[in-house]
Amino acid sequence: MSTKALAIEEKICPLEKAVNAISGKWKIAIVWQINEGKKRPSEFLRGIKNVDRRVLNQQLSEMVKDGLLTKTSFNELPPRVEYQLTDLGNGLLKILWDLNEWGKSLDNSVG
Amino acid sequence: MSTKALAIEEKICPLEKAVNAISGKWKIAIVWQINEGKKRPSEFLRGIKNVDRRVLNQQLSEMVKDGLLTKTSFNELPPRVEYQLTDLGNGLLKILWDLNEWGKSLDNSVG
Numbered sequence: 001m002s003t004k005a006l007a008i009e010e011k012i013c014p015l016e017k018a019v020n021a022i023s024g025k026w027k028i029a030i031v032w033q034i035n036e037g038k039k040r041p042s043e044f045l046r047g048i049k050n051v052d053r054r055v056l057n058q059q060l061s062e063m064v065k066d067g068l069l070t071k072t073s074f075n076e077l078p079p080r081v082e083y084q085l086t087d088l089g090n091g092l093l094k095i096l097w098d099l100n101e102w103g104k105s106l107d108n109s110v111g
Numbered sequence: 112m113s114t115k116a117l118a119i120e121e122k123i124c125p126l127e128k129a130v131n132a133i134s135g136k137w138k139i140a141i142v143w144q145i146n147e148g149k150k151r152p153s154e155f156l157r158g159i160k161n162v163d164r165r166v167l168n169q170q171l172s173e174m175v176k177d178g179l180l181t182k183t184s185f186n187e188l189p190p191r192v193e194y195q196l197t198d199l200g201n202g203l204l205k206i207l208w209d210l211n212e213w214g215k216s217l218d219n220s221v222g
Contacts, residue, residue, distance in 0.1 A: 014214030015139055015207060021217055023134055028126055066217065088216055095209050096126060102202050103125030106132055106177065 021066055022092065026051050026059045031068070031085065031093055039082040068092060132177055133203065137162050137170045142179070142196065142204055150193040179203060 022028055029048045038047055044056055060083060063069040068089040074080040085093060133139055140159045149158055155167055171194060174180040179200040185191040196204060 014217070015143075015211040016214070017217050018210040018214030019130075019133060019139065021214075022130060028130065032126075088213075091213050091216060095206065095213055098206050098209065099129040100126040102199075102206055103127070103129030103132075105199055105202060106125070106128050 021068070022096070024059055024062070026056060027063060027068075028096060030056075030059060030063065030083075031089060031096060034069075034083060034085050034089075035093055039084065041081060041083075063089075132179070133207070135170055135173070137167060138174060138179075139207060141167075141170060141174065141194075142200060142207060145180075145194060145196050145200075146204055150195065152192060152194075174200075 026048060029051070030044060033044050033047050036047075038044060041053070041056060041060065044060075045051065045053060048056075060069065060071070064071050064083075067086055069083045070086055072082045072084070074082070137159060140162070141155060144155050144158050147158075149155060152164070152167060152171065155171075156162065156164060159167075171180065171182070175182050175194075178197055180194045181197055183193045183195070185193070
């Protein structure tokens with residue numbers, strides 16, 4: 001492995017992590033839903049097309065683990081769970097808006 | 112399909128397109144290489160770790176098709192081919208820098 005290749009690999013690494021973190025289709029949708037004021041898994045299920053509860057819960061857990069979301073469980077009956085964006089999650093949201101705008105240009109250009 | 116689901120699907124669509132356009136590992140690397148002044152496929156091959164010529168050419172073709180890159184063929188012997196970012200490609204590059212910075216925070220947070 002050349003020094004040059006290594007340098008480039010290290011440079012791309014944070015970017016790769018970022019892309020991996022947003023590559024899950026529903027992760028982007030979840031961030032979007034929270035931005036729109038939704039908090040509860042049942043709201044995400046209604047708001048996101050073709051997502052099932054198992055996949056949703058898996059994605060939510062990964063996002064909590066990655067530090068994008070915080071999960072709050074309320075000691076009520078029936079149990080209530082809410083998610084919100086962390087500062088890190090809000091940083092992603094800003095970039096997603098930029099990406100969304102850029103995606104519109106891509107759309108026009110591809111035609 | 113409810114109106115609500117449809118609205119969200121449409122809203123996410125440009126963002127999904129954007130994510131798809133950058134999800135190919137070498138596409139990000141290619142944009143980065145061009146930003147560093149590289150232009151020719153042989154330079155990309157040397158600069159990107161573990162990429163092969165066939166995959167590289169496939170990615171480059173897709174990026175030209177998507178309007179991210181322009182390809183210029185010089186009528187020389189041996190034939191010379193150069194790629195550069197379009198305005199659309201440069202728009203992506205700016206976002207990739209933001210995503211790269213964000214990826215560093217993710218790294219620290221994940222630990």
